Amino acid sequence: MDDSPKEGALGDGLNRSALDTSPLDTAFKNLTPQGRLHGALAHRLGVNILKGVFAPGQTLPNEVESSQAFDISRSAYREAIRILAAKGMVESRPKTGTRVTEKRRWNILDPEVLRWMFETEPTEAFILGLFELRLITEPAAAALAAQRRNDEQLRIMDEALIIMDSETLATEAGRQADLDFHDALMQATGNETLASLSSSISAAVAWSTRYKQRIKALERDPVPDHRAVYEAIRRGDASDARWCMESLVRLALHDTQRSMSLK
């Protein structure tokens, strides 16, 4: 087994053996001109792990082989692996090699992992799970925000709503305003852990919204629901804020499910 082709070992036909002089599109660099090399590779490997191309428990090819296959230096490859290891997705030990860890140890709430997830059309079960989590945390967050918000946070939320109204979620500015709204709300909870969690999730959901929009033009004006939440928070009415937010998430879930079913 000296210089055998190592067929498909790295997935997607991205690899090439040392002797393979095939012209282009096999090299990693040519396919991903964007950004830094280690980041791009971590992205690609991460997606492949999430897709199941590399299954948990599986040990991936050693560093020299892999780096040659992707046509990058060993250093860059190692930095990519460090990134994935930091997210709990792989684990490397001398002699044993680098192996994919079991799924439950992955930091799937890491914003980057979440983003990778949504690039691969996640399973319906996963999306439902994510909304289930939103349904648990966001209403509670809204209730806290109603109790603790300050004027500055209210101002930001109001401003975001105005932009959302004029731009809709079809534009980048509109989606950004949506994120700003949720971000200000989370700041208003005064709980950094809760804010961290929710910002991860809503960023991922916003990511999926972009995809959703592609399939079907905006089916519902999201601003009224948001404004209802805003008004409850402004009035300091915690229980109403909770209720409005719950209904907002439910509607979002409903829309998402519908866009999934007619995929």
Next chain:
Amino acid sequence: MDDSPKEGALGDGLNRSALDTSPLDTAFKNLTPQGRLHGALAHRLGVNILKGVFAPGQTLPNEVESSQAFDISRSAYREAIRILAAKGMVESRPKTGTRVTEKRRWNILDPEVLRWMFETEPTEAFILGLFELRLITEPAAAALAAQRRNDEQLRIMDEALIIMDSETLATEAGRQADLDFHDALMQATGNETLASLSSSISAAVAWSTRYKQRIKALERDPVPDHRAVYEAIRRGDASDARWCMESLVRLALHDTQRSMSLK
């Protein structure tokens, strides 16, 4: 500014200038013989960022300076930085350098970050925030577990309770059983995102428990509360499971607050 000492630039007197030939204990390696180098350095830098030694917005010394200061290679230093970048704590760009990102972008729910956090006696506000999050998620998780658990998960939980009973939380085995209990419960929710979140948190809390125990011998037998949760889940009584779990977390919060106040 050629070979000036760069006084204290890396914190804790760990740094040394290129010309400083002081014997030992200034070098990084000698102080942290444990584990891989990049991991140990990431740990150390991460803790320093969390402690505020490196404030958000601050750009830390360039790679050659830093690696020399810690007496490690540039490669190892870069891998450490990649780890921190993967956790959202730093951001590096050519020419600009590597700077600490704003706090809200840190992945504070990352298990490793959480562990680092508890090494530095986190603020009371942070701990309260963490319990607030537990109070939101864990009762809901218990309710879901009551609806979806299977026999195998029940068996694991029961077994863990028996061990907790005989070992108490003062022993390593006892704490492990506690983790196993929560872990099985989270598996039983059938929601991987919820499970990921809760396992992060409870691991961190278990870490703080070890510290709590050192101050005051176990003040309360935790097994009855746990068993109440278990029984409710076994019966499939969702609302009772929610209630029991809420009371369990409240008690834990109470204990933690007490141990903090008489610090």
Next chain:
DNA sequence: ACTGTTTTATTGTCGGACATAAAAACAAAA
């Protein structure tokens, strides 16, 4: 005062070398 160009400092990437650790193979003894 503005605009386009050059300089420069820093990260990014590369290649090759050696160190270290742990599994696996092997040898020796009970």
Next chain:
DNA sequence: TTTTGTTTTTATGTCCGACAATAAAACAGT
């Protein structure tokens, strides 16, 4: 034959020195 101790092997871990790429900053010219 089983066990125990030793050696070999194979991966990651670490180091070094060089050059490329990038973006900020300085500079020149209008």
